[in-house]
Amino acid sequence: MTPLPSPQQLRYLLALADLGHFGRAAAACAVTQSTLSAGIIALERQLDAALLERGAGKRPVFTPLGLEVVERARQALAALEAVAETAAAARDPLTGPLRLGVIPTIGPFLLPRLMPALRQAFPRLRLWLREDQTERLVAQLEAGRLDLLLLALPCACTETETLPLAPDPFLAVLPPGHRLAARERVPVAALAAERMLLLEDGHCLRAHALEACGLPPAALPGEEGFAATSLHTLVQMVASGLGVTLVPRLAVEGGVLAGTAVELRPLEPVGEATPPGRTLALAWRPRSPRAAEFRDLGPTIAAAVRGA
Structure with a gap:
């Protein structure tokens, strides 16, 4: 079975894509910058794919594949959240x-x-x-x-x-x-x-x-x-x-x-x-x-x- 990324890894990736800064992304995820970086590196290893360009400076630069994975990650997290929302709405609406x-x-x-x-x-x-x-x-x-x-x-x-x-x-x-x-x-x-x-x-x-x-x-x-x-x-x-x-x-x-x-x-x-x-x-x-x-x-x- 293919190992799947965790929701937390996808949140790290989206935070970095949306905020464009490792420090701000880490703060938004309530983790340290090293934790966020390690999570994204682990995601790259798990996917066996480079999502970020290395040595591109302080600001993160996503590879073409990385940009596509960001959009897929956004859709995946939205689908996961919808599962929880469906149950919550049925249990106690509004x-x-x-x-x-x-x-x-x-x-x-x-x-x-x-x-x-x-x-x-x-x-x-x-x-x-x-x-x-x-x-x-x-x-x-x-x-x-x-x-x-x-x-x-x-x-x-x-x-x-x-x-x-x-x-x-x-x-x-x-x-x-x-x-x-x-x-x-x-x-x-x-x-x-x-x-x-x-x-x-x-x-x-x-x-x-x-x-x-x-x-x-x-x-x-x-x-x-x-x-x-x-x-x-x-x-x-x-x-x-x-x-x-x-x-x-x-x-x-x-x-x-x-x-x-x-x-x-x-x-x-x-x-x-x-x-x-x-x-x-x-x-x-x-x-x-x-x-x-x-x-x-x-x-x-x-x-x-x-x-x-």
Whole structure:
């Protein structure tokens, strides 16, 4: 029988690949650097293969085979963890740790009312939060470092299972006294002639706002390379008269306009279409053993979105 690598050896290898430093990898695994190095050397001997280039300097350099083994090790550990998760979920669902990734245009506005609701509904659930942009959260989900994502659709997350929770329509934010503020609703077509202020590249809300206006990135008038890093900054730019923007209703209800004198107007839908916006959703790895648990979380999160 072929001797198999141990889970600990694979954890050493993944820590080194993810952190790129022997000392940091050892600390992450709660072992000494010599223990981690010895574990990886033992793994190479066991596989009769060189996973690292020797003499390449202080930073670890993986051989082509080593890079392939890293990805196989990631899949193997995820499968092992799924075995334990399946048993735990069947024994006592929605308890223990859950690593949740949230995008920055949702987290600050929803979590203050969501967290108390989750604590009340699932008192034995221990939630660990990670806030980041969609692309990086999806990568961490696929790598097994996160269990569940709370994000906005549409998104580049085709390799995940998703559960739509609630619509989150856009509202137009206008400088004080802006001509469009004279209307009860702002036609989307009217925004094409305005200087649209948006979040920087990487935020999915930027793409959602452009799509809502029917604008490609190159068509933005007078952008001059300026973009905000947060919705709060975006609103302050509008309040200073630099342009107009779109913000989700969730952010408005979460207080993003507090302390400003901006004008807020709903968007006018085109024909029978629903008002432009995004859809809040959960996403997880396909065939996750905790998929049923994640679906059970959906109603509680959707209720928090509605403010119920």
